[in-house]
Ligand code: SF4
């Protein structure tokens with residue numbers, strides 16, 4: 758298999774610099790509104806702030822892959838003497854909590870690094886974080902060339918985009934029972 762160059766995008770989070778202003782949530786939701794900037798609603802943001810002022814906890818977390826099922830166990834972190842709630846660092850949309858789900862449809866949200874055409878110099882949340890809690894880096898890595906998706910994968914991706922993964926999986930499960 759041949760090697761190709763891949764751009765790796767990284768947002769570095771310095772939790773000590775975050776003051777919980779939530780500007781990142783506001784701009785992320787506005788940038789992804791349709792039409793763009795027509796509304797803002799932190800519940801639609803792909804970055805969410807875990808905020809516990811009494812414990813001096815301000816933790817920006819980015820939405821990652823959806824979890825198909827709740828974890829069997831939970832993690833609890835204590836850092837610099839601060840105890841974070843279970844699941845605080847988790848990036849997944851999951852049945853156990855409300856964050857990272859589109860409020861109207863319930864579909865999972867995922868950070869897309871503000872992919873746009875023309876590309877941005879930096880993701881919007883990084884640009885709007887005036888406390889430098891978020892900083893952006895890019896680097897190139899050599900990776901194995903991915904196999905191009907076949908017709909079936911392309912069709913499934915389109916259906917998943919239209920109806921959501923869960924509905925698609927339910928439909929496949931019903932179809933397989935009939936066979
Ligand atoms: S990088 Fe873009 S999509 Fe991701 S959380 Fe920041 S503003 Fe939202």
Ligand code: SF4
Nearest residue numbers: 775776778779781886
């Ligand atoms: S914009 Fe920066 S300082 Fe404000 S909540 Fe987001 S990460 Fe924290």
